[in-house]
Each structure stands twice: as C-alpha cells, then as structure tokens.
Amino acid sequence: MQFARSCVFAAVAVTAAFADTPSSWTPEFSFQFQTVSSVTPSPDGKMAAWVQTRPVMEAERSEQVSQIWAGSTDGARRFQLTRGEKSATNPAWSKDGESVYFLADRGGGRQIYRILIVGGEAEKITEFKGGIDGSFEVSPDGKSIAFTAHEPDPDEEKSKKEKRDMHVIDAHPPDDALYVISTEADANGKHKHKKVFEAKYHVADLNWSPDSSLIAFTHTPTPGADDWTRADVAEVEVATGKLRDIAATGASEQSPHYSPDGRYIAFVRSPNPARWAGDDRIVLINRQTSQMRELPPTFDEQPSLVGWTADSSHIVFTESRHTRTTIYSMPVDGPAETVYEPMRGIANNLRMNSTGTWLGMSQETPDQAPEAYVMSAASHTPVEISRANTDVPKLPLGRTEVFRWKSKDGLDVEGLLTYPVNYEKGKRVPLILNIHGGPAGVFSETFIGRASVYPIAVFAAKGYAVLRPNPRGSSGYGQHFRFANQKDWGGGDYEDDQTGVDAAIAAGIADPDHLAIMGWSYGGYMTAWTITQTKRFKAAVIGAGVTNLWSFTGTSDIPGFLPDYFEGEAWDNFDVWRKHSPITYIKGVTTPTLLLHGEADERVPTTQGYEYYNALKRQGTLTKMVVYPRTPHGPREPKFILDIMQRHLDWIDKYVR
Amino acid sequence: MYIKMFATGILALLAATSLAAAATWTPEAMMKVKAVAAVQPSPDGHWAVWTERSAVMDPEKSEFVEQVFLGKSDGSWRIQLTHGEKSSSRPQWSTDGKFVYYASDRGAKNQIYRIPVDGGEAEAVSDFKGGAGSFQISPNGKWIAFTGREPDASDERARREKVDFRVIGENPKNQSLWIVAADGDKAAARKLANGPYTIGGFDWSPDSRTIAYEIRPTPDADNGRLADIMEVDLESGVAKAIATTPGTEAEPRYSPDGKYLAYVRTSSSAGTIAPARIVLMTRATGAIRELPASFDESPNLTSWTKDHLVFVEAKGTRSVIYSVPVDGPITAVEQPAQGTLSGASLNKAGTYAGFTMQSASEPPEAYVMDLASGKMVRVSAANTSVPREGLGVTKVIRWKSKDGREIEGLLTLPPDYRAGTKIPLILNIHGGPAGAFGEQFIGAGSPYPIAAFAEKGWAVLRPNPRGSSAYGRAFRAANLEDWGGGDYRDIMAGVDEVIREGIADPNRMAVMGWSYGGYMTNWVITQTNRFKCAAAGAGLTDMPSMWGTNDIPSVLDDYFTGPWYEQQERYLQQSPLYHVKNVKTPTLYLHGESDNRVPISQAFEMYHALKRLGVETQMVTYPRQPHGPQEPKFIVDIMNRHIAWVEKHINPAPAVSGN
Numbered sequence A: 001m002q003f004a005r006s007c008v009f010a011a012v013a014v015t016a017a018f019a020d021t022p023s024s025w026t027p028e029f030s031f032q033f034q035t036v037s038s039v040t041p042s043p044d045g046k047m048a049a050w051v052q053t054r055p056v057m058e059a060e061r062s063e064q065v066s067q068i069w070a071g072s073t074d075g076a077r078r079f080q081l082t083r084g085e086k087s088a089t090n091p092a093w094s095k096d097g098e099s100v101y102f103l104a105d106r107g108g109g110r111q112i113y114r115i116l117i118v119g120g121e122a123e124k125i126t127e128f129k130g131g132i133d134g135s136f137e138v139s140p141d142g143k144s145i146a147f148t149a150h151e152p153d154p155d156e157e158k159s160k161k162e163k164r165d166m167h168v169i170d171a172h173p174p175d176d177a178l179y180v181i182s183t184e185a186d187a188n189g190k191h192k193h194k195k196v197f198e199a200k201y202h203v204a205d206l207n208w209s210p211d212s213s214l215i216a217f218t219h220t221p222t223p224g225a226d227d228w229t230r231a232d233v234a235e236v237e238v239a240t241g242k243l244r245d246i247a248a249t250g251a252s253e254q255s256p257h258y259s260p261d262g263r264y265i266a267f268v269r270s271p272n273p274a275r276w277a278g279d280d281r282i283v284l285i286n287r288q289t290s291q292m293r294e295l296p297p298t299f300d301e302q303p304s305l306v307g308w309t310a311d312s313s314h315i316v317f318t319e320s321r322h323t324r325t326t327i328y329s330m331p332v333d334g335p336a337e338t339v340y341e342p343m344r345g346i347a348n349n350l351r352m353n354s355t356g357t358w359l360g361m362s363q364e365t366p367d368q369a370p371e372a373y374v375m376s377a378a379s380h381t382p383v384e385i386s387r388a389n390t391d392v393p394k395l396p397l398g399r400t401e402v403f404r405w406k407s408k409d410g411l412d413v414e415g416l417l418t419y420p421v422n423y424e425k426g427k428r429v430p431l432i433l434n435i436h437g438g439p440a441g442v443f444s445e446t447f448i449g450r451a452s453v454y455p456i457a458v459f460a461a462k463g464y465a466v467l468r469p470n471p472r473g474s475s476g477y478g479q480h481f482r483f484a485n486q487k488d489w490g491g492g493d494y495e496d497d498q499t500g501v502d503a504a505i506a507a508g509i510a511d512p513d514h515l516a517i518m519g520w521s522y523g524g525y526m527t528a529w530t531i532t533q534t535k536r537f538k539a540a541v542i543g544a545g546v547t548n549l550w551s552f553t554g555t556s557d558i559p560g561f562l563p564d565y566f567e568g569e570a571w572d573n574f575d576v577w578r579k580h581s582p583i584t585y586i587k588g589v590t591t592p593t594l595l596l597h598g599e600a601d602e603r604v605p606t607t608q609g610y611e612y613y614n615a616l617k618r619q620g621t622l623t624k625m626v627v628y629p630r631t632p633h634g635p636r637e638p639k640f641i642l643d644i645m646q647r648h649l650d651w652i653d654k655y656v657r
Numbered sequence B: 001m002y003i004k005m006f007a008t009g010i011l012a013l014l015a016a017t018s019l020a021a022a023a024t025w026t027p028e029a030m031m032k033v034k035a036v037a038a039v040q041p042s043p044d045g046h047w048a049v050w051t052e053r054s055a056v057m058d059p060e061k062s063e064f065v066e067q068v069f070l071g072k073s074d075g076s077w078r079i080q081l082t083h084g085e086k087s088s089s090r091p092q093w094s095t096d097g098k099f100v101y102y103a104s105d106r107g108a109k110n111q112i113y114r115i116p117v118d119g120g121e122a123e124a125v126s127d128f129k130g131g132a133g134s135f136q137i138s139p140n141g142k143w144i145a146f147t148g149r150e151p152d153a154s155d156e157r158a159r160r161e162k163v164d165f166r167v168i169g170e171n172p173k174n175q176s177l178w179i180v181a182a183d184g185d186k187a188a189a190r191k192l193a194n195g196p197y198t199i200g201g202f203d204w205s206p207d208s209r210t211i212a213y214e215i216r217p218t219p220d221a222d223n224g225r226l227a228d229i230m231e232v233d234l235e236s237g238v239a240k241a242i243a244t245t246p247g248t249e250a251e252p253r254y255s256p257d258g259k260y261l262a263y264v265r266t267s268s269s270a271g272t273i274a275p276a277r278i279v280l281m282t283r284a285t286g287a288i289r290e291l292p293a294s295f296d297e298s299p300n301l302t303s304w305t306k307d308h309l310v311f312v313e314a315k316g317t318r319s320v321i322y323s324v325p326v327d328g329p330i331t332a333v334e335q336p337a338q339g340t341l342s343g344a345s346l347n348k349a350g351t352y353a354g355f356t357m358q359s360a361s362e363p364p365e366a367y368v369m370d371l372a373s374g375k376m377v378r379v380s381a382a383n384t385s386v387p388r389e390g391l392g393v394t395k396v397i398r399w400k401s402k403d404g405r406e407i408e409g410l411l412t413l414p415p416d417y418r419a420g421t422k423i424p425l426i427l428n429i430h431g432g433p434a435g436a437f438g439e440q441f442i443g444a445g446s447p448y449p450i451a452a453f454a455e456k457g458w459a460v461l462r463p464n465p466r467g468s469s470a471y472g473r474a475f476r477a478a479n480l481e482d483w484g485g486g487d488y489r490d491i492m493a494g495v496d497e498v499i500r501e502g503i504a505d506p507n508r509m510a511v512m513g514w515s516y517g518g519y520m521t522n523w524v525i526t527q528t529n530r531f532k533c534a535a536a537g538a539g540l541t542d543m544p545s546m547w548g549t550n551d552i553p554s555v556l557d558d559y560f561t562g563p564w565y566e567q568q569e570r571y572l573q574q575s576p577l578y579h580v581k582n583v584k585t586p587t588l589y590l591h592g593e594s595d596n597r598v599p600i601s602q603a604f605e606m607y608h609a610l611k612r613l614g615v616e617t618q619m620v621t622y623p624r625q626p627h628g629p630q631e632p633k634f635i636v637d638i639m640n641r642h643i644a645w646v647e648k649h650i651n652p653a654p655a656v657s658g659n
Helices: A005-011 A154-161 A225-230 A456-461 A492-506 A522-533 A549-555 A561-565 A574-579 A606-618 A638-656 B002-011 B153-160 B221-226 B450-455 B486-500 B516-527 B543-549 B553-560 B568-573 B576-582 B601-613 B632-649
Strands: A035-041 A047-056 A063-072 A078-080 A088-093 A099-105 A110-116 A136-138 A144-149 A177-182 A193-195 A202-208 A214-220 A232-237 A243-247 A253-258 A264-269 A281-286 A292-294 A304-308 A314-321 A324-331 A337-340 A346-352 A358-365 A368-376 A400-406 A412-418 A429-435 A465-470 A510-520 A539-543 A593-598 A623-628 B035-041 B047-056 B063-072 B078-080 B088-093 B099-104 B111-116 B132-137 B143-148 B176-181 B190-193 B198-204 B210-216 B228-233 B239-243 B248-254 B260-266 B276-282 B288-290 B300-304 B308-315 B318-325 B331-334 B340-346 B352-358 B365-370 B375-378 B393-400 B406-413 B421-429 B459-464 B504-514 B533-537 B587-592 B617-622
Touching: A035 A088, A035 A346, A035 A368, A047 A088, A047 A358, A047 A368, A047 A638, A063 A088, A063 A099, A088 A136, A099 A136, A136 A202, A144 A202, A177 A202, A177 A214, A202 A253, A214 A225, A214 A253, A232 A253, A232 A264, A243 A253, A243 A264, A243 A281, A253 A304, A264 A304, A304 A346, A314 A346, A400 A492, A412 A456, A412 A492, A429 A492, A429 A522, A429 A638, A456 A465, A456 A638, A465 A492, A492 A510, A492 A522, A510 A522, A510 A638, A522 A539, A539 A638, A549 A561, A549 A574, A549 A606, A549 B543, A549 B601, A593 A606, A593 A638, A606 A623, A606 B543, A623 A638, B035 B088, B035 B340, B035 B365, B047 B088, B047 B352, B047 B365, B047 B632, B063 B088, B063 B099, B088 B132, B099 B132, B111 B132, B132 B198, B143 B198, B176 B198, B190 B210, B190 B228, B198 B248, B210 B221, B210 B248, B221 B248, B221 B553, B228 B248, B228 B260, B239 B248, B239 B260, B239 B276, B248 B300, B260 B300, B300 B340, B308 B340, B318 B340, B393 B486, B406 B450, B406 B486, B421 B486, B421 B516, B450 B459, B450 B632, B459 B486, B486 B504, B486 B516, B504 B516, B504 B632, B516 B533, B516 B576, B516 B587, B533 B632, B543 B553, B543 B568, B543 B601, B553 B568, B576 B601, B587 B601, B587 B632, B601 B617, B617 B632
Parallel strands: A324 A346, A429 A465, A429 A510, A510 A539, A539 A593, A593 A623, B421 B459, B421 B504, B504 B533, B533 B587, B587 B617
Antiparallel strands: A035 A047, A035 A358, A047 A063, A063 A078, A088 A099, A099 A110, A136 A144, A144 A177, A177 A193, A202 A214, A214 A232, A232 A243, A253 A264, A264 A281, A281 A292, A304 A314, A314 A324, A324 A337, A346 A358, A358 A368, A400 A412, A412 A465, B035 B047, B035 B352, B047 B063, B063 B078, B088 B099, B099 B111, B132 B143, B143 B176, B176 B190, B198 B210, B210 B228, B228 B239, B248 B260, B260 B276, B276 B288, B300 B308, B308 B318, B318 B331, B340 B352, B352 B365, B365 B375, B393 B406, B406 B459
C-alpha cells in the first residue's frame, strides 16, 4: 500500500546449496539463507505450520521456492510437509488440527490444497479457473473455506490470440469476488465453489463471523494500488448473499476482525480523507447497536491487526517501534499494552491461531538469520521451532548498532550503523549511506546477511561502514515524525541524513573523503536528490528512484500519492513540485552514478531512471544504467538480485575505495 | 526526423485486398486498399517489378503481407511473382534481366531469393544466420552485397538462463557489410566491412570493385545525424573514410562513369531542420563540390542517369522528381498536377524510372516512365477495383495566418457537399513537426479515416503550418523555440478560414493528430475550448520528461536550442501538461505500448491529469505497437474509435443550412 515498504523490501531473498563456504562474506553466500514466514500455530497450540523460502538458481531457473513445514510448538520436532518444484504457501489449519490447507500452483493455476499432518499427499480442494490470486480463510465451524479470486475474462485469451488485445485503461479492473467452497466433498467426490454475491468492486481481505454465517470484508473500487484510500468494510450473509455496510465513509476502512463472542467487529480506519503517510486508529463497532468507538491511538498510529484473544477482551496488533517491531494488545477499552518486544531484531509476519490462544512469528536480528517462533498468548516468551538456517556455516559479520544524532534543526534522529568486520575503534573507514524507501519505510534490525539488493554484510566484510538512517518521514517514530516531511522532500529529511554522516565522521568512524550513497525507491529519490545538493559522495547508486515529481505522478500506479504528500495537485503547486524534483538541479552533477531499474516497474516507471541517466550522460558525467526484464518495483528473481548486489559492490569499490 | 520516421509508420499503413461491393467508406473497407512500392524497371525498360501490400486479418492474423509483381512496361500484362504467407519485398533485377532478386522471411530469418522471370520457382541465394538486411547486386552481376548482423548466441543464452539484464548503450546491434555470390552458389557469406559502428545504406561502384557505405556509431535513432561515408575495396578488404565531418553524410551514389561519388550532406548540427545539400566528390582527387540547393533542401537521392543525378523532394502537398547535371541547374523531370509520387528508382542504364503515384481521389499504383519521351504508363492494377463513389472531395486551400504568413492545407468535403451548408469539422494535425500532409489517397486505411469522415458528412481540414516540410527551409525552421506559438496560430487561422467560408460549423468541431500532431492536439485543448472533443495519438505532453525518455533527444535540442536542463523555462512553457488546468475538452488517448519515439508515459501523464481534474477522458493502449501502429486490426480499431469518439460528442448528421 505504501510507496516503498511492501514492494521494496519484498526484494528479500533466500537459500541455495553452495558447495563451498568462502572465507569472508560474498553475495553468493547470502543465497544460502532461507526466509521464514506465515508461522501458524494449530488450534490447540501443539503444532505449528510455517513457510520456508529459498532461491533456486540452477541452470535456467531463477525464482524463490516456498515449502510448508510443520513442527511441534515445543521446538522438539519438525518436518517438511510439502514438496515439489512449485511453491506451497499460506498454511491454514483445519478445525480439528489434523490437516493443513495451503495454496499451490501444481497445474491449473494457484489452488487450495489440503494435506493430512499424519501423512499422505495433498488433495486439491478448489478447481478455480485461472487460479486464486487472493487469500482464503477456513470458517470457524470448519465446514467451509472462503476465498477471494477473479474469474478470467473469457474474451481476454481470445482477443490475445486474435490480436485484438488493445487495453482500455481502467476499463476492466480484475476485481476479486468472494467465493465459498465446502471442505467436504459432495456425493460425486467434488468440491463446488459458489460466488457469495455479485458486486461491482474488488473484495480484498475477509473474516468469518464466529458462528460461520457471515463474512466481513474490505472492498475497494478496483484492485489498483491507488484505491486503498477508498476502502470500505461490509458484511455478507453467506447463505443469502445479503449485504450490509459496516463502515463506508470517505475514510479508508480495512481489516475487519469479529470478536470471538460476536459482539464486536474491530477494524482499522484512516482519517477522512486517507493519508498516504499513514495515520490509523483501531475502531470497534458494536454489532448490536452499530455504535462505533475509536480506541486510543497506538504508538506509531499504524496498527496491523492480528486477531482477538480467545476471551474477546483484547485485540492483538503489531507495529514498528524505532528499529524493532513490537506486539501489542489493545483491551476493548484501551489503551494498548506491550505483549512482546524483542531485545534486538524484529518479530515479523505475525499470525494468530484460530482459537486466539497462540501466536506465530518469524524473528531475526542483524547477526541472526530468521527462524520461526511461537508463543502462547499467556507466556509472552517465544519458542524457536524452525531450523531453517542453523546449518549455514558462520562467517564473521560486521557489528550493527543503533546510532543516534541531532539533525540540523535539533531533531533527534537515529539509524543503524554497521561497522566493518574486526573494526578497530578510532580507525576511519569508507562509509556508505543507504537510504530506505517509503518515505514512510523504516530500517529495522533485520539480518544483514540476507540476499537483498544491498549486500550490507559483504560491504562490512570488505571494510566499509554502512549507515542506514531513519530520517523524518520514516515509520516507527510516531505520526508526527512520519508526517514531518510533508511538502518537504529533500528538505529536513535530507538534513537528517547528512547530519547522520556528519556524526559518523565526528565519531571518528567515517572517512569524509570516502563516502558513497545508495537507495531504492524513495531512497533512490533521495540519492538522486543528494548528489544535486552536495559533492561529498564519490559514488551513487540509484535503484528505481523517483527523479521528476511531475512525470512520476502521472505515470505511476499511485497518482494519488504525491498530491497527498505535497498537499495539492502539481498544477496548483507548480513551483513546489519543481523545487523538490532532483531533475531540476541535474545540471552540473558530477558524481559517478549507477542506475538500476526493473522494466516492469509500475510504481516508479523506468522512465524515471532514463530521465536522470540521459541528462547525466549528455553532460559527460560517469554513469551507467542497467535494466532488469520482468522485474517490478522490487527485484524478485534471485539471479537479478545477485547481479544487483555485485554491481553495488563493483561501482562503489571502483570510485570510493 | 520525428515525423518522417513516424510518417513512414503511418503512411505505410495503406493496405489490402480488392474492395468488395461495399458502397461506403468504412474502416474495414478502407483496409482493402493496397500499398504499392519498390517499382523497378528492368534493365531494358520493357518490364517492371513492384510490390503490393495487403492487410491480412484472418482469425488469428493481423499483419501486412507484401508480394512481388511483374508486368510489362506498356501496362498490357502483369502477374504475381511471389506467393505465400510471408512477405517478399525489395525486388531488384539481375543485370541480365533474367532474374528478380528479393528479400523474404519465409524461412527462419530474412534471406535473399531469386526467381527467374520466365517461369519457375524461387531459390535462396543467401543462407545467413543473422538475417540479411538491405541488399544490392553488383553491376557485373557476380555479387550481392548486404547488411546483416550475426546472431549473438550469448543473448539467447542469457534469456534462457534469466540473466538477461541489459546495460543501456552496451552491445549495440551493429550491422556489418557482407557479400555472397549472386548465382545461388551458397558458399558462406563473406564479411566485407565492419568496425565499431553500424553500416547502413551503400552503393556499388560501376566497376564492381568498391562499395561506398554509410556508417554511424550505433543503430540508435539519435545517432542518425552522425552518419559518415566510407568505401571498401572488394579485393583487398581495405576500407577508407570518404566523408567524415561532424555533419551528416549519407546516400552515396557512384556516377556511371565512376568519376564521381554523389551524396547528401547536412552540415549543421541541427540535423532535423538543417539544409541538406547534394555534394559531388571527384573520386580521383577527393575534391568535393556542393550542387545548387534544391527547393526544400532535403533531397532524397534516387540514382544517376548517364549524366544526371535524379532525386525526389516534396513540394507543397505534392512531390517532384528532379534531375541535376554535374555542373548545371536543377530541373523538374516530373511534377504531377495533383497527387504525390514516391519510391522512385531508375533502371541500370538510367533510361526508365519507376515510382508509385496516388492522389487524394486515386489509390496508389505503380508507374513506369520512359525518361527520353516523358511518357508515363500505369503498370500495376493493385487498386483498380477500389470504388470511387461516395469519396469526399479534397482540395488545396490557402489562408493568411495571424502574422500574414501564407499557409496551405488540404480540405476534404463530403461527396455531396452543397456550398453554403455548415457542417461539422475535423481538424487533423500531422506529425513531425517537419512532416507535411501530401495528396495521398483519402480512402486508404490509416489511423485517420478521412474518407469515412467525409462520407459521414464531416469536413476534414489538414493544415501544413509553419514547421512543416515541403515549403522550403525557412518555413520548416519557422517554429524553432516556438512550439505551440506560430504553428498553433497558423492552424487556428485555417479553422477560422473554413468557418468564414461558411463550411465549418464553429459549434461542431473536433481536433486530432498523431505524434507532434498529438502534441499539438494536447496543446490546442490547453489553449481553447472551441473543440467539442479531441483525440491525441502517441502525442507529446511533457517536454522535460520527453527529452529524457525518447530515443531522439537531439531533435528536441534542435527545436528548443539545447537540452531541457539548459532551457528549462522553454521546455516547461511549451509543454501541454503545464497548462493542463485549462483543459475542458473530452479527450481520447491512443498509444502504442512499444513506442520508443514518444514513450507511452507521455500519454499517461496527461490522461491521469485529466482524470484527476474530472475532465472526460479515455486511454487505449496497443500491445506490441511502436510509434506508428503496424497491425491492421489495431488500425481498424483506431479508425473506429476516432469515429465513435467524435460521434459521441458531436452530432454529424443534420447539416445546418447557412444563411
């Protein structure tokens, strides 16, 4: 939904068996690690299922493959539940805890499958033409599965074949509808799905009522990325298809969750109109009286709801808090209480079991690769249950710590500073400034050895320090901080970044003559901006960066985003939009600059890269641009991620070392 | 270049098979008009070959297929020489007149074939892995020279292994010059010349010993202006530079006596608008001499007669074949009273000329002219079954612009138009800006279905405002630093004129155009609300982003005097997008998804702005299509959408009687 968070950091990657272990960290070595997600405890909390994802880079393949694992929640036992070349994802337990439902494309598009925990192969439950592109949820009585998907347009295939495949823009959005299917086969051994209702909108997420008679869901005019601001919540009676609005104001209302006692629906509501930087509240609607009550604001005012506790007394949610993520619970009369905050690192991908008694999550720290954890709602103490990365050899890692400084105007800013491996105190080293996307993203304490576009561990192994600031505009520091860059991109946020570099120099760590800068998305914007403002950096790498606000807003899939950040349309604020565009100051830029961009990027179209590249090239500035076919805003194919890691290293080594 | 390149796209869209009994000019019917090209008289002038191109729109096909035809020069007999699902094109006669060579992609890649003219099927004479580009038979008949690029095995492998990232500007797809025996002995082709450049057009010396060829650093369109000329010796393989100034040197043509090499030189850096001159180089001394300037200072060289150099140029809405001796003034060989001629070529002896002719009311056909007598005969019968009824009437009209400059354009009126009747008007603006509307057949399929509009009761005005080609260099350069200024006023003055004459109903007017014509359409709707609707095809909207994303930024440097970051105010002020707040006109956007000339992002910028402003708009994109749409089904769709859009916003039916 946001500019960079979901997409940019979706670029994380994972494991392949490399025969040899290098003596120090390399980009290839990072691909030995797996990522862990969707940790889902069983209804009775005795077992959990989760997903492990690894990169496959053999011969002609370049993809992430996910498989489902199952294990006991005491961490004693685990096994791989699904197998095959194709991914299996989204595990969900059956009511009796004997089976796991999941999504996989094993022919005929992505379908829902069911596999018994005690043994045997998976059986296909759905036969949905074209595959299921949405999500699914098992009903509390275990008898049905609801899912969102859209039927393929029969004309689409035909028109393609007949070469009449022109597109009328915005004319036929692929709206998902809501379907239900019985978990038990009929007399003919078939499962038949039924569309619950007809509507002219896109159904996004869904939640069953405790008595399994109703489904609450979010709907938006289209699935387009710009339309989340117009999300509303409605409820449908499954048997009749009768619809009822739950929350349908000009605000964005999303993520409905029934309380187990059926008294409330909790959902998340934005201000009216919605703000792209995020400013959300948890709202309770009393289902008897239809009265709505806004709960007290949460720390970061961007809660992600996880579910209700079994006794219907608390809503569990998660949020960023500084460089970590925290799990909270909110009593129905507020305010929120902290359930769990890791000492270091992040607790991610939170899930709750269907009975509201156990939580599942993945955890990682800068020097520990992710693993799956579970926690009973009562204990507040996570137990490690996976061994996704335990067998990967240990190589020395640079130390990462939280680094704090005062910005030019006195604002307290912090970031993550990773030191070179075996750093000797007092020694000045080359420093890389790495800027996150968003702008409402945040650098949190993730594993620095992961295979992502920025090879932090490799830089540290090669003697670089890496500073990852969370300037004003970042998430994790409260609503006020996040909104502090409104109408001011390249202003205060730029000063926050630069004073961070100054602080690293003042601390005797960074060598001011050996500085580099790199960032993706809004981080690419800030990189492009920075080298128009200062020549202190010897090299720059711009990944999928915004360079011209005017042309960006008219070509991106989120044309509503900048008019919110800049508080008005481009044509009403001509000078402001120009003033904050890096391209306006391109004349005279001399920093050697590498540009990297996905060719299928709809968020920040490749044209943003070309505008900057061609202007640098024409001026004779050292520059290179590399484009990646099939690649959206965040690179996905592991071979491309590897290439991007290596190019960052080569470019910065060449000009900064 | 902008438009020239674009225009080849669009105008190459004329198409198809015999027009059935259709009484009306529907888009589908218009697609049946065939394009005729590559008319080549035989060495003795008694025969000619040419190509006819038809639109194939079978269930799963949407393409143009070109076939080679053979006929007598007296027009008494003709046959279709090549057949098949794939195109055969660029026919050339063997020196003895017994074979016709042509290029076809009927195999895996494009290869050169030859077919005997007295019966029998074709045989391949090249077996080149990369696919052959343009080719030419040596004067002694022994060799065929062609341009081509060997396939890069690593490209295919990178794609398969998914490491197919591209570093912009690296590994340009440069072409080399190759030769192969002309007699069908398919010994491997021999690479004759290559270097850190791509090879374009070339010409054999009369003694078959050397080839003069154009080079430029890469095939990128923006490098066209960097063309130079080199010459390679066939026997030794030694290549030398012939003309390598910073200007553009192109179209080398040896004189039959071997004394001269003629070529076209554009000396100024402002390549798009700069004057192009014919230059003669005395081969023995290397001395060069510029020939007198031609009318439009943008000659297209055909070839030599015994002692004259023949070239073609546009003049107003028509075109002229000229010839020039090595030491004398330019004279017109053929200047049609109406219509245009294109694709001229001479037989080897320089005694006969072949070309395509058409006019607003006559579809294209192949013609052969005996240069001695000036007698001209139609040799093809490509479009003889195309009906003439219901065809609008097109005339050249002239008006004075706001500053007194005389402007002309084409005005097409409905077939049954009665003077004094006020009818709805479509203003159609050409690309370029250095393009020009010529007198081409209005019934041919193109994005703008002129004949269909006329039959439905619309008048269509197609102005050639300042900045157009075909009116001399000063006129072509009169829009420098002034897009949307004088050109816009020229166009509006034309509309005013058609209103003043009592033809156009000022309350029922629409505006549409492609490329720069799309730019001007976007500009018009930011300047006036007089048009009830608009349709912009592949149009420019935001000049700064255009500069940084299109494949020929140098052209904008020419017009705006520098890159955008040096001339920010000018680029901004002359961008329709920066005036978008004024727009009230419902506007349709049409754009090819593979357009590198005017990237589709240009249309999205304006479309999203209109949507957010609440102005009625629709955008349709066409997969696989470059700057000019190439698939016939899409061209039909574009025609139908233009008609539906204007009919949605303007009622064309009731003609309002004038006072």
